[in-house]
Each structure stands twice: as structure tokens, then as C-alpha cells.
Amino acid sequence: MVSALNRRIWRMLREHMGRYxxxxxxxxxxxxxxxxxxxxxGSMERMVVGFADRNQQEDLTFTTDKPLDxxxxxRESSAxxxxxxxxxxxxxxxxxxxxxxxxxxxxxxVTSGQALANPGDVLVDPHFLQTQGLKVGDVLTLDGRxxxxxGTVAVPNYVYPLKGLYxxxxxxxxxxxxxxxxxxxxxxxxTEAASTTYSVRFHxxxxxxxQTAALRNLLGDDGYRVTEWIEAEHNQRISMPWGNISSMQSxxxxxxxxxxxxxxxxxxxxxxxxxxxxxxxxxxxYALGYRRAELTRHYLAVPVLVTLAGSLAGTLWxxxxxxxxxxxxxxxxxxxTPGCFSRRTILRSRCxxxxx
Amino acid sequence: xxxxxxxxxxxxxxxxxxxxxxxxxxxxxxQRIGVILGPSGSGKSTLMNIIGGIDRADGGxxxxxxxxISDLTDDQLLEYRRASVGFIFxxxxxxxxLTAGENIEVVSNISEKPLKIDDVLSAVGLADKKNxxxxxxxxxxxxxxxxxxxxxKSPRLLLCDEPTGALDLETxxxxxxxxxxxxxxxxTTILMITHNAAIADMAHSxxxxxxxxxxxxxxxxQPVPAERIQW
Numbered sequence: 001m002v003s004a005l006n007r008r009i010w011r012m013l014r015e016h017m018g019r020y021x022x023x024x025x026x027x028x029x030x031x032x033x034x035x036x037x038x039x040x041x042g043s044m045e046r047m048v049v050g051f052a053d054r055n056q057q058e059d060l061t062f063t064t065d066k067p068l069d070x071x072x073x074x075r076e077s078s079a080x081x082x083x084x085x086x087x088x089x090x091x092x093x094x095x096x097x098x099x100x101x102x103x104x105x106x107x108x109x110v111t112s113g114q115a116l117a118n119p120g121d122v123l124v125d126p127h128f129l130q131t132q133g134l135k136v137g138d139v140l141t142l143d144g145r146x147x148x149x150x151g152t153v154a155v156p157n158y159v160y161p162l163k164g165l166y167x168x169x170x171x172x173x174x175x176x177x178x179x180x181x182x183x184x185x186x187x188x189x190x191t192e193a194a195s196t197t198y199s200v201r202f203h204x205x206x207x208x209x210x211q212t213a214a215l216r217n218l219l220g221d222d223g224y225r226v227t228e229w230i231e232a233e234h235n236q237r238i239s240m241p242w243g244n245i246s247s248m249q250s251x252x253x254x255x256x257x258x259x260x261x262x263x264x265x266x267x268x269x270x271x272x273x274x275x276x277x278x279x280x281x282x283x284x285x286y287a288l289g290y291r292r293a294e295l296t297r298h299y300l301a302v303p304v305l306v307t308l309a310g311s312l313a314g315t316l317w318x319x320x321x322x323x324x325x326x327x328x329x330x331x332x333x334x335x336x337t338p339g340c341f342s343r344r345t346i347l348r349s350r351c352x353x354x355x356x
Numbered sequence: 357x358x359x360x361x362x363x364x365x366x367x368x369x370x371x372x373x374x375x376x377x378x379x380x381x382x383x384x385x386x387q388r389i390g391v392i393l394g395p396s397g398s399g400k401s402t403l404m405n406i407i408g409g410i411d412r413a414d415g416g417x418x419x420x421x422x423x424x425i426s427d428l429t430d431d432q433l434l435e436y437r438r439a440s441v442g443f444i445f446x447x448x449x450x451x452x453x454l455t456a457g458e459n460i461e462v463v464s465n466i467s468e469k470p471l472k473i474d475d476v477l478s479a480v481g482l483a484d485k486k487n488x489x490x491x492x493x494x495x496x497x498x499x500x501x502x503x504x505x506x507x508x509k510s511p512r513l514l515l516c517d518e519p520t521g522a523l524d525l526e527t528x529x530x531x532x533x534x535x536x537x538x539x540x541x542x543x544t545t546i547l548m549i550t551h552n553a554a555i556a557d558m559a560h561s562x563x564x565x566x567x568x569x570x571x572x573x574x575x576x577x578q579p580v581p582a583e584r585i586q587w
Contacts, residue, residue: 004454004461011453284449287410288463288506289438 009301012274020306023266027310028317030259035318037252044245048159052238055107056080057156058199059208059232060215065225068198077215079202080104085181086197087190089142094132094173096124096142097163099155100181105199106157108178112136113151116180120146123153125161128175143187153178157199157232160240165230197228263310267303275299357419358386358545359407359513364416366402366568376402378568379416384561386421389539389546389579391556394565400549401517403565407547408441408515409433421512438466442506442544446518448498450490456501457486460508467509476504479541480534496527500534507538514538516548520555525587532558532582554587 013020051057059079070081085100101108101116110123113136122140124132129152134140140147155176163171184190202211212231219226232238275282282295359382366377376399384390392400405411407418409425410433418426425436450459457473464470477483480500490498499519506514516535520528536558539546548559556562557580564572 004458004465007458008451008454015453280447280449281451284443284445285451285462287408287437287441287443289434289441289466289509291434294466 005298012302024306024310027263027307028314030256030263031311031314032318033259034256035315037248041245041248048241052156055109055156056105056201058105059201060212061197061199061230062226063197063228065227076218079200082199083196084199085184086195087184096175096177098177098179098184100184101178105201106155109154111152111154119183120148121150122147123151123178124149125176126152143189145187158237160237162237267307271303357383358421359384360419362417365414367414376568380569382563382570387543387545388560390561391548391550391559392563392565393553393556398565399568400565404515404517404549409437440512442511442514444502444506444516444519446521448502450498450501452490455487455489456482459501460505463505464508470508471510476508480504495523496530499531503534507542514544514546518549529582536582552587554585557585558582
């Protein structure tokens with residue numbers, strides 16, 4: 001490209017600054033949305049998978065009318081089976097579901113503060129901590145017994161903390177807590193109200209559906225009455241983030257395509273108008289010896305620069321924004337929408353800071 | 357002969373074919389000024405476009421300085437236009453957001469041995485208007501810039517399409533005088549299209565066209581200086 005025409009490009013940009021800035025902003029938004037949505041969905045997917053794998057998320061959970069001989073059933077079903085205690089404690093402004101910490105499955109991830117160390121220690125989910133106006137180190141009275149909140153926690157089978165299995169949204173004031181089994185059993189109301197559930201994770205990670213069906217049949221054949229049975233796939237507490245991820249992935253594509261098409265149309269109109277308005281000059285330059293390729297480069301320079309600037313700015317914005325979003329152990333815990341909560345919980349579960 | 361056109365034929369259209377040139381021929385000697393006169397639709401512009409290498413004839417030959425341009429490939433035609441031909445248009449066709457100097461530079465940039473921009477601007481009497489944009493110049497000044505733009509690459513052939521068509525009498529005289537000076541000083545052969553028969557007096561050769569053919573060609577050894585042309 002020759003220098004005199006290059007100078008013209010910058011002058012054209014200056015002369016129609018508003019028009020080109022508008023187009024660049026449109027491209028910027030499209031680029032930002034595309035990179036952000038696909039990037040966030042992708043990293044969330046990696047995080048959810050990583051969290052589930054690292055913390056041995058269950059494949060299913062069930063309760064029975066009589067206790068299981070866990071060792072026998074583990075051999076029988078080629079799975080890790082773990083019993084856990086669950087007990088709901090009412091509070092003046094909400095309700096806390098206390099879970100016993102998993103030793104092999106559904107390993108609790110401490111996201112701030114310290115792990116359980118002493119009797120009377122409790123870990124709670126970050127949102128519950130905030131809504132109850134608590135902070136790490138505070139004392140919490142549960143069923144007349146005092147507990148010390150030693151930190152916050154994320155639990156793989158309560159990624160989305162629904163109270164009931166068939167709830168759609170989290171119950172206001174409801175939260176998750178993890179406390180030693182002995183502490184839960186020692187609660188006055190726990191003797192009759194606490195329930196034991198079994199969590200299962202199969203060793204063979206490829207045929208989970210078939211193994212699940214086989215286990216259920218075996219339990220029935222052995223005379224167990226299954227009172228509650230929920231597979232991870234149907235457990236909203238586990239699968240809700242997947243729904244968010246897949247909807248984000250499926251929405252990001254058409255919306256980004258729409259932005260892209262809109263951007264193409266506008267840039268196309270811009271090129272058409274420019275070439276039409278400049279056709280006589282382009283013809284003159286051609287007659288004076290300019291090659292078609294040189295003229296094409298000249299007339300494409302402005303749209304290319306505008307779209308390049310918009311897309312680079314959009315991508316850069318997304319990079320800066322994603323840094324902010326994925327900052328681990330950030331104190332911002334105001335959002336309680338399903339997507340936001342699960343993202344925050346999952347993000348925090350990745351924190352590599354020693355204190356987490 | 358510097359320019360020799362023979363049996364040139366050109367038609368437009370696919371379904372209904374409209375013949376524009378019907379065996380047109382003309383000859384113009386080196387360093388001479390030729391004027392093509394004729395009414396609208398007589399084929400003047402088509403003839404000029406073919407001589408200038410921006411259009412192709414359906415038949416016939418065009419030779420410029422011994423080179424048969426009617427046989428050239430597209431790339432060769434481009435090189436021919438780039439190196440040998442300057443164009444001047446009725447409405448100047450300057451790039452509006454480039455200054456007078458930059459408009460000349462646009463062509464200078466693609467020329468192998470361009471003249472100096474300042475020299476060319478001085479030659480057309482616009483040395484002091486180098487940094488003016490076209491809208492800051494009068495019509496006559498803009499046409500002078502267009503002439504400067506055309507001659508900066510030292511073309512062997514200068515093709516002018518109604519160069520005074522948008523100018524008043526006095527300004528036209530000035531532009532025509534400038535073309536005569538370019539012809540005399542740079543030795544450029546000039547072929548000009550016009551409706552204005554009075555302009556024919558300043559040419560060495562005059563071709564009258566009608567219905568795609570040159571009906572009459574006249575030659576003068578002593579053309580009238582542009583300043584003395586009356587119309």
C-alpha cells in the first residue's frame with residue numbers, strides 16, 4: 001500500500017469517527033460475548049469436572065429401611081459406598097443442614113478459614129455465612145449447643161444448595177454446614193430426626209447407568225426397601241451447574257453468531273457505501289495505473305481496522321473481566337442466582353491458597 | 357506513427373447488441389495534440405478507453421509507440437497504463453481527502469521514474485497550493501492538479517476526456533494553454549475528447565466522429581495558441 005493512500009485511510013477514519021466507533025463497539029460486544037460466554041462456559045466445565053473428580057462426587061445417593069453392610073455391598077457393586085449423617089437445624093432466620101464430612105466420597109472443600117479440627121467446629125457455605133451476618137471465628141448456636149464457625153466450605157453433592165430434591169430455587173435462609181459426625185449425633189434433636197444416607201461412586205467410570213440399575217436390582221433382590229434414590233444426573237444439587245454450563249454454551253453460539261452476522265451486515269453496508277461513493281475516484285485511480293488488488297486493499301483497510309480494533313478490544317475486555325471473575329477466595333458473595341452461586345462455589349473450590 | 361488505430365470495433369450488450377465503434381481508425385504523430393470531436397454516443401469515450409487500455413476492442417488494432425496494445429494481456433495493459441498513459445477527466449476526479457500535493461503523490465507512488473511533485477506543481481502554476489484540499493481550490497485549479505497528477509509519471513500519451521467541460525471560458529483557456537505547454541515542454545502526445553469545436557483550433561490533428569466512425573480527419577502544422585481561441 002502506498003503512503004499517500006495510507007494517509008487517506010486515517011483521514012477517512014477521523015472524518016467518520018462516530019460511525020466507525022459505533023461499528024467497532026458492535027464488533028466489540030459480539031467479540032466479548034462470544035469469548036466470554038464460551039470461555040466462561042469452558043472454564044466452568046473444566047472446574048466442575050475437576051471439582052467433581054478431585055472431591056469424589058457421588059454417582060447416586062439413597063436411603064434404605066435398614067442399614068447396609070457397606071463392605072459387602074462395595075464388593076458386590078464394585079463401588080465406593082459411604083454412609084453420611086444429615087440433620088436439619090432450625091435457626092431464628094433460616095435453617096442449616098448439617099452434614100457429616102465424607103471420608104471417601106463428597107469430600108468437603110474448605111474455601112476459607114480452617115478445616116474441622118476440634119469438637120464444636122463447623123464449616124458453612126459462604127452464602128449462609130453472609131446471610132446470617134456471620135464471619136469466620138463467630139459462634140453459632142445450634143439446638144442449644146454452641147459451634148465455632150471455623151471456615152467456609154463447598155460440598156460436591158450440594159454444589160447448588162437446594163433444601164429439597166425437587167426444589168427449583170434455593171430456600172431463603174437455607175444453608176449447608178459440615179460438622180463432625182459426633183457433634184451432629186450429640187445434638188438433642190438428632191436422635192430422632194437425623195437420617196443416614198448412602199453415597200455411591202462406581203469404580204468403572206464408563207458404565208455408570210448400567211451399574212446403577214444393577215445396584216438397585218440387587219438391593220431389591222436382597223429385600224431392602226429403598227426409600228429415597230436419586231442419581232447425580234437427576235440431582236439438581238449436582239446437575240444444576242451443568243444445566244447452566246450447557247445453556248450458556250448453547251446460548252453463546254447463536255447470540256455470538258447473531259452479533260457476528262449483524263457486524264458483517266453493517267461492515268458490508270459500510271464497504272458498499274464507501275465503494276459506491278468512491279466509485280469514480282476508484283475508477284480514476286484504476287485508469288491511472290492502480291491494480292485492482294491495490295484498490296481492494298485500500299478500500300478494505302478501514303473495515304479491517306475497525307473490526308480488528310473492535311474484536312481485539314472485546315477479547316481484551318473479556319480477558320480482563322475473566323481475571324476478575326476467577327479471582328479465587330474473593331470476598332464478594334452477594335449473588336445468589338443459581339448460575340452465580342454455583343460458579344462462585346466452584347471457583348472457590350479451586351483456590352490453591354494455603355489458607356483455603 | 358506514434359498512435360495508430362485501425363478497424364476498431366466495439367459493441368455493448370449481450371441480448372440486444374449495440375455497436376459503438378464500427379471500424380474506427382485514426383493516426384496521431386508523436387508529440388502532437390489530437391482532438392476528437394463528435395456528438396454524444398458517437399463512440400469518443402469508448403475509443404479513448406480502448407486507447408488508454410481500460411477497455412478492450414472486439415476487433416481491430418491499436419498501436420502506441422510501436423507496441424500493439426490490443427494484443428496485450430490484462431497485466432501488460434496495466435503496466436502500459438501505469439507507465440505510458442495519463443488520464444484527465446471532465447470532473448477532475450481528485451481524491452477529496454488528500455491535498456493537491458498528495459493527489460499527485462498518489463500517482464507518483466506507483467511510477468518508476470516520477471517527476472518531482474514540487475516541479476510538477478510549479479509547472480501547472482500551483483506551487484503555493486500544495487497543501488490545499490480539492491474543496492479549497494477553484495474548478496480550474498482542481499483541473500490543474502488533475503493535469504499535474506497525470507503528467508507526474510511522464511506519460512508518453514495524455515488522454516483528456518472533456519478537460520474543460522466543467523469550466524468557464526477563461527479558466528478553460530488557461531487549462532488548454534497549460535496542456536499546450538505540457539505538450540511543448542514535456543513532449544507528451546495528447547489526445548483530447550471534446551464537444552467544443554472551437555478547441556479543435558489548438559490541435560495538430562482533428563478527428564470528427566459520428567456513429568462509431570471517424571468521418572473526417574484534418575491536420576494543422578501551426579495550431580492556434582489556446583489563449584487566442586474564441587467560442
